[in-house]
Amino acid sequence: MPFKIIASQCTSCSACEQECPNVAISEKGGTFFIDPKKCTECIGHFDEPQCVAVCPVDNTCVVDASLPRYQAPA
Amino acid sequence: MDASALDEASLAGSAVDIGETMQAIAEHKGCGTSGGSGKASCGSQAGRGELPTEIWEKVKNHPCYSEEAHHHYARMHVAVAPACNIQCNYCNRKYDCANESRPGVVSEKLTPEQAAKKVLAVASTIPQMTVLGIAGPGDPLANPKKTFKTFELVAKAAPDIKLCLSTNGLMLPDHVDTIARFKIDHVTITINMVDPEIGSKIYPWIFYNHKRYTGLEAAKILTDRQMQGLEMLTERGILSKINSVMIPGINDKHLVEVNKAVKSRGAFLHNIMPLISAPEHGTAFGLNGQRGPTAQELKALQDVCEGETNMMRHCRQCRADAVGLLGEDRSAEFTTEKIMAMDVNYDLEMRKAYQAKVEEERVAKVAAEQEELAELASAMSGVKLLVAVATKGAGLINEHFGHAKEFQVYELSTTGAKFVGHRRVDHYCRGGYGQEESLATIIRAINDCHAVFVAKIGGCPKNNLLKAGIEPVDQYAYEFIEKSAITWFKSYLEKVQRGEIQYVERAEAAIRQGALISAA
DSSP: OOEEEOGGGOOOOOHHHHHOTTOOEEEETTEEEEOTTTOOTTTTTOSSOHHHHHOSSTTSEEEOTTSOOOOOOO | OHHHHHHHHHHHHHHOOOHHHHHHHHHGGGGGTSSTTSSOOTTTTOOTTTSOHHHHHHHTTOTTTOHHHHTTOEEEEOOOBOOOSEEOTTOOTTOOOTTOOSTTOOSOOOOHHHHHHHHHHHHHHOTTEEEEEEOOBSOGGGSHHHHHHHHHHHHHHOTTSEEEEEEOSTTHHHHHHHHHHTTOOEEEEEOOOSOHHHHTTTOSEEEETTEEEEHHHHHHHHHHHHHHHHHHHHHTTOEEEEEEEEOTTTTTTTHHHHHHHHHHTTOSEEEEEEOOOOGGGOOHHHHTTOOOOOHHHHHHHHHHHHTTSOEEOOOOOOOTTOEESTTOOOGGGGOHHHHHHOOOOOOHHHHHHHHHHHHHHHHHHHHHHHHHHHHHTTOOOOOOEEEEEOOOBTTBOOOBGGGOSEEEEEEEETTEEEEEEEEEOOOSOSSSTTHHHHHHHHHHHTTTEEEEEOSBOOHHHHHHHHHTTOEEEOTTTTSBHHHHHHHHHHHHHHHHHTTSSOOOOOOOOOOOOSOOOOOO
């Protein structure tokens, strides 16, 4: 389950973009967007998902439950 | 990893030995003793001759670092730094209103290239614009690439413009050397506490070393990094201004401690600002009903701290994309769309010539004040009172009462006229509708003043002011503020001595909070 950004709550501050270890976040239509193919939930990089930790609006970077969970390579 | 990083951060605050350098800067504060007003301050009153030459050269045309300069010189902020690494209970950056003036608010973000173009466009249109600051809307040092790229481009294209930045200090120690390399000689740090217990009531969290910290731990890291960063600036001779937000019941009394802590680490100037917490801004403090201080509470705290260090009292808590003199905002003239269409011709000689004229004006203003002061020195009186002034800048009484967006407040005593603050108001003249209410708001804002100096005023507001016990004074239209205020004060004292009028103390005044209502 990669993370997604709830666009209606995004302040476009770009804080998440520079913290993402996978360069999965980019600006799209004025707010930010996580590429689900690149998101690894920060597993193997950090103890907590960086976008969630830095986002100024609570519950804006959330798990995208509609997608399968990220599998770390064996 | 996180634990060791924390230890390192905790240790760092005390590890730096700054002994001699700091002592040297602290001694520069000799500006507190000279001049007529007894306890002048570099930030509010010190002028030429009261500061060491190298420091005067740095501050003389920086409107934020020199109260005197702020009447004459303009600054601009470019909003290239949207990301932030801490959360403050007084900040909510989602809200944007074109009429709103407070930190953290911008109308559009800029790339470093757009920002550099904007700086040149503004510098060509407003030749007295001498300072470029990066103040957000997030934290400049949480966006180091964009921030330093902007400085690099501007330094190349407009080398006469002073560079400065304003930070929460969390990442400051990592960037001090870069700051020094870019010749940024003014850095502002927002420091609201030196006690993590108090900090935990102001900062719900910080993001540091890839981790979100909360509570006491967050506040401890933040304060340690801020103190370390301040010491490192002092070591390198970079002037620092400390901004503190006064939050009644949370850090109001504690700010005296903060003042001592930053003074001992070589801070040049301390700026205590009132909390802005209107509920419609959607900040945590706004929503939980935390009030801001009254004008009296703010001034009392500034007065207490002034014994210790230089206080800034002319801060307008401006937007992260503000343009113009401190009391005005011309950002709407310089939107990205308008800048891109502008044909910019950066003429350094024209700017120098204009600024030379400004300097002549300043000298004349100071000379006029000195002359009046010499006579006042013989008057004996313990009376101290406040007066409000409607001004558009240049140190003149040159604004119509009804057009004033703010009033500057001067404290008058036998030692002279001292700038002690300003009060934002809505325009009184709005084409008739709602004038009564608007006038009442103005009276509340300057209710602690004995008189208001204006270039012109209508009959109706004049009567209402008199009823409220505030004397409208229009006989000094287009004259120098300090000189006129002292002349008026002399005649006031004479009238009191002759028993014609009685000196009465004025009541409390309110600090206005909400968005400005556009003039019709």
